[in-house]
Every structure is written in structure tokens, then in C-alpha cells.
Amino acid sequence: MKDFLSLASRRQSDRAFDPQRPVEKEKLQRILEAACIAPSACNSQPWHFIVVDDPELKNRVADATSNRVLGMNHFTKQAPVHILVVEEKPNLTAGIGSWIKDKNFSHLDIGITAAHLVLAAEDEGLGSCIVGWFDETKVRKLLDIPSGKRILLDIVIGYSTQPDRPKKRKDPKEVISYNRY
Template sequence: MDIYEIINHRQSDRQYDPERPVEPEKIRRILEAARIAPSACNAQPWHFIVVDEPELRNQVADAVASRILGMNHFTKQAPVHILVVEERPNFTSGIGGLIKDKQFPLLDIGIAAAHITLAATAEGLGSCILGWFDEKAVRKLLHIPDKKRVILDIVVGYSTQPLREKKRKSADEVISYNKY
């Protein structure tokens, strides 16, 4: 697929084949796509934790699911969780963020997450980016220091969900030229 086909095929998948593991070489290529993502002042303010061991993966899925709201229970089906931990930016990015009142590490992590999901699509895999989870429980399960922020959990696996039509605002609503 070319890049535009990959973009059009990428969706937030919430159904996975729990019996089909993801090949390690595909995960390595996906992580390489994230590792080389651009970041403000080349800060690379991220650390990726791959969880694919079945028992730990189920524990992480429990921390990601909300019993009260009935959210994210599908994550038990996904064979891989990629947790994205925010790391300190380098000096230049940190100072630039203070001066310009922008959270460059979060922007950079968003770019890396896009690389992960697009690379997953290119590998024939589905993915879903999750920000709703019990961060304290995830930190404890994965031995992440208390002062670190777990920003995202990206689940990856072989999707069993059909490709959906994208429902987006029209181009006229979100694009303008030379003025707002």
C-alpha cells in the first residue's frame, strides 16, 4: 500500500483475533518507525514498553478497562500492548516549551503514536490508541517509576473488525487558506 492507502485503512480497531500472535519482527519494525519519529529539538521524550506476555498483558488490559463505564474491555483480545511513557525533554525542547507555552513532549508522543499505528497498518495489523486507563496500576504492573507519566497504551493485533467508512468533518470545515 502507498502512504495514502495506509492512512485510509488505518482505524481504531476494537476487535482482534486473540489466537493469532503478532510476529516479533513486525513489532520491531513498528517500534523502529516510532523510534525515528521527529520530535522538537530531537528530544525523543518517550520510552516504549511492549507487553506481550499473556498473563501480564491480561493484567494491563484489566488496568485499561473500566468496569464502571464499560470501556476498553476489547483490550483483552489484543496480543500486544505498547505503553508510551513520557520522558524528560532535552534542555532546548524544555526551555522552548516554557517560552512558547507548548507541551512539546506530548506533541512528540502524538507523532510517535501516529507512526506506530500507521506502521501497524502497513504490517497488516490493527491498532487502537488508548488514553483512558488506571495509570497508577499500569505503573505498578510494569515497574515504572512513580514520577513518570504513562501517556498512552496502543494495542496492536490482527483485527477482525471490518474496515469502516470514516466519518469526518468536511474539508471546508477544517481547512482554510491564508486566513482562518
């Protein structure tokens, strides 16, 4: 457990990458394998990963994540890899369970797989940032994603040039209780 806590403590949302240093295919493959083995409701695995590492296409996807008015996500162009997470239909059991329990199990599952992915990237010595703000219509057109599919996340991966920073988290006493709220 000590090793996992160390890994989780090191992982941060990086917003500065070395654009000249590509991510090795072997590392990328291991990261994606870690994401694929993430647990999901009823083993539904309601995700599809699109790896964008072609420099020209990657820059066009990065442009779709940037917002000039709000000054958001301009760092995404530096990252050599974008991994888009597309929501897939859950299997029948998970779909019925989501409806009965009024919980979107697919979104929960995608959060879990995203956590696996970014922790695996950290373990490989790579930085990452999970991006949820992007022009979904533009990204859909760029990557030929069918209109009925939702792109939930863009996870950028690369060699971070951002210094480690201390984590600012709530005190555990504020977010943990035992046996009652």
C-alpha cells in the same frame, strides 16, 4: 503520495482482535523502529516504549484499561500486544522551548510517534487502537514504572477481526482555510 493516502485511509481504531494469533517479533520490531524515527522538538525523543506481550501480564494491563461502570475498553484483553508510551524528560532545548512558548512539545512529540506507530502497524497488516483511558497507578505498579514518570498512552496491537468501516470526518472545507482563519 497515493500510497500514503491509501495507508492512512485504511488505518482505523480496531476494537476486535484475534486473541489466538500472536504478532510476529519481526513485525513488532519494524513498527517500533518506525516509532523511534519519528520527529520531535529539538530531536528530544521524549518517549520510552514498554512492549507487553507476556499473556498473563498483558491481561493484567488490559484489566487496568477496562472500566466496568462505563463499559469501556473491554476489547483490550483480546489484543496480544500492548505498547505503553511513557513520557521522558525532554532535552534542555526542547524543555526551555516548551516553557517559553507555553506548549507541551513532549505531548506533541508523543502524538507524532504514536501516529508513526499505528500507521506502521497498518502497513504490516495489523490493527491498532490508541487508548488513553486506563488506571495509570495500576499500570505503573504492574510494569515497575518509576513514580515520577507519566504513562500517556496504551497502544494495543494485533490482528484485527473488525471489518473495515467508512471514515466519518468533517468536510475539508470546515477544517482547512488558506491565508486566514
